[in-house]
Each structure stands twice: as C-alpha cells, then as structure tokens.
Amino acid sequence: MLQLDNITFDYPDGTTALRNINLTLDAGKKIAIVGPNGSGKSTLMRQLNGILQPTSGTLSYKGQAVDYSRKGLQALRQSVGLVFQSAEDQLFATTVEEDIAFGPLNLGLDRADVKARIATVADALGIEALLARPIHALSGGQKMRVAIAGVLAMHPQLIVADEPLASLDMAIQQQVLNLFDALVQDGRTVIIVTHDLDQAYAWADEVIVLADGEVQQQGAPEAVFADQAILDLCGWEKPWVLAVSQQMGLTPAAKSRADLLARL
C-alpha cells in the first residue's frame, strides 16, 4: 500500500536521520517498528503522511508517487493517520467530542456522518461517557484513547501509532489491540512504533528494525528476533516467549504467552 524507495532525510541542521530506507508496507498487516532510542522511528513515522518530506527518494501510495502539493498531501493524510506519542500535544479542541469531530469535519463530511463516526469510534474505544468532558479533565490513558479515536474517525487505510499502549493499563491495552486487529481484518494496516519487544513479537505479523537511521531487518517476528546479530546491535534481549520456546525446542515457536502455556 505504502512504499518507500531509497528515502533519505536530513534535518535542516545537517543531521541525517534516515538513510536509504526501502520498505513496503502492505495492506491488511500488523506491523511493529522497533529500534533503540534515536534510531529515527519518529522521523520515519512523520515521512509516512508527508509531515516531513524526504531529502531524496520516493514515497508512493498505491503505486503512485506522492505529490507534495497541498492537494496531494490532503489525499495522503486522509489515507494515512498518525497517532503521536504525546496525547496531550495532539488534542486541541475544548471537549472530547469536538476533538474527535475535528478530522471528519476537515474532510468536509456532513453533520449526520460526523456524528455517526464519533459514536462508532467512541464505542470502540470505550469513551462514550467522556464525550462531553473538557480535554483537561481527562487522565493520561483517556487522552491517548481520545487521540486514537480522533484519527480512526477519519477512516484512514493505514494507521501509524507511536507508543500508543504505553500509557494504558493492561485491560485497555487489550481493548485497543483488539480494535487494531479488527481494523486489520477489515483490510487496513496498523503500524505500531514501540519499545516493548514482547508485545511486538506477540502482536505483529511483521517487524521492522530500525537502527542508526537504517532499516536493519524487515520480516516475521520469529525470524527477526531470532537473529542474534540484530539483538546484539540494538542491545536487546530476546522476547521471552520466543526464548522459552527455543529453549524447549518448540517448532514452530509459540507466538504468545497463552499459546506457550497451552503447549507446555
């Protein structure tokens, strides 16, 4: 769906944040982007909907090179939704409902449509009761869910979320992951940028490892996390489910904690 060819990005101060990135992000996939701090994850994320423009290389959406004119960006941003790491910094309306309405209204939808979308995403994220609340009266976890809702209400084909689960408790994390799974089953793509390797391993169909602004690996989590060279390069320990599976000689390796326990 989204393709990056040889993308390099330099910040105005001359630092190269991304080097020759080649990636194909397919439809209907759960993708995790992992990488040490400062590896370029956030910069990469901002490339995906044209917030940052590559210094060289091409970004293509559905086979078409992205046009960085106002109109082209409009189309790209409608298709690629970004959820940023700090929920606080992406909510600017006064109430929850108004904030969720922001994107759909910018798409030019009529009121009935906007209302229906708000109701649907609020229900999916369990924030119906918060709709009339002012943003500043929300907890951190609630803010994150509102931020996700605001992006989902625009019905993007590809959702990129930066550490969306970090501020959520376990039950809500599961709720959000289930929601992501439903989106993927619907043929959309969900990309999570994360530091939680266990979660990346259990959830993703595909893992992209970024280090020093370069893609080190892209592939199935079982293969990527079994690669000792990658683990060493990033200073990581193997996801524990995979480690236990290997230790016990399970083939194929267990995918999740539940899967592992069932096979013991």
Add this chain to the structure above:
Amino acid sequence: MNVLDRIANQSRAVGYSPAHKVLFALGLLFVVIGFDKIPVSIAAFLIVTLFTVGWARVSAATWFKIMLAQSTFLGLSLIALLFTTTASQPADALWGVAMWPGWVGVTESGLWFLGELFLRSVAAVACLNFLAVTTPMHDLIRLAQRYKAPELLIDLILLTYRFIWSLYETLQSMRTAQQSRLGYSSFKVGLRSAAQLGARLFIRTYQRMDALNTSWEARLGGTSMPIWHTRTHQAAYSLLVTLAGMIVLAALI
C-alpha cells in the same frame, strides 16, 4: 480558573442555554452600571446570588468565597479614593488635614460615593461571576461561533484556553519535580528554581506549539477550527423574565 471551570461543569445550570445566561449576566451588568443607584446594585447582587445558589445549585460557601476574594481586591483598590482633595476644607468634612496648597481628607459625600462605587463594582463582578460558575468556557466559545464572531478571534480564544491548561499541567508537574529534588528548600534556591521553571516553560510552550501544529496538519487542519456542537440546552426563561423585571424596576426607582 481551574476551580471556576470545574464548578461550571458541575453546576445544574450547565444544561441551560448559554445564550440566555450570557444575556442575563450582561443585561444585568448594564443595568447595574447604567442606572448607577445603590438599591439597584444591591438588588442585582441579591438576584444573582439567588440564581447562582438556588437555581444553578452552586454551593453558597463557594459563591461567597469567590465574591469575598474579589471584593477584597476591590476594597483595597478603593482606599485611594477614600481621600478627597479640595482647595479648602469642605462643609461635610469628617476628618482631614490642611496641606499646602489645599486640604486632604475624608468627606461624607466622598464616603457615599465610595459606598456606591463599591456596591456597584461588587454587583458588576457578581454578574460576571454568575456566568463564570454556570457556563463552561467551551459553551461560551461555541456561542461566539454561532453568532459569527471573527474566526481568528475564536481560534485565538480556543487555543489560548487549551494552552492555559496544557501549560498549567506542565507547570504543576515541573514544580513537583523540582520540589522532590529540594528545589524550594530555601528562599534563594526557590527563586532560582522559579526562574528556571519560567525559562523552561517558555521553551516547552514553543515545542508544544510545534507538536500541536504537526498534529493539526496530520488531521488535515485548515485555517481555522471547524465548528462542532451537539449538546442541546434548555431555555432559561426565568433568567430573561427576571432581567426584564429588573430593568423595569430600575427605571422606576
């Protein structure tokens, strides 16, 4: 401010038409200022208090605390007006000293004027307080949008309002962090910490602005905030009737 907004959101009046509340508060404010009579000021204050406590169910203690705090400031600023200066000692002088080139002191008419001014200010402030404790900010912003206030003004109010909270939260958490590292253990250290906090807050505001801008763009934000309101409000005719009655009464007095 935090407090006022919370009270407004919890008051029973939140479900009533913000337009009617604004009309009532501003109408009464103009009556108080326009008619400029002591009985009008007192009546206006009592009516506003009645509606705030009886109708909007804001606790009386909260209401009077807010009023007391503001009245203290008003009172303090009136001290200077206590003194009258004239060329020679007036007939209704209560206390004073002859000072070249004239006379400075307190006169009876001066006291009356002061009392009148104080009551009028308190009544006027009460009218605006009524609005503050019964109408959340976002209702006021929406109202301004509905009545076609300039977009730029609305966006400014909106972002300022959102930013105040955002900054306030940042301020709180930074101060807590400083306190937990003994940043306010002595006066001198405290001053330094406060200065650092101020400088840091400035930078943080800038960064936050940048981040907000990015997410605004990512969700296709245009030149202004689109209008969205769904909360329906009940009409508050009691307010309008009272206002009309008050205007008639004030004209008669």
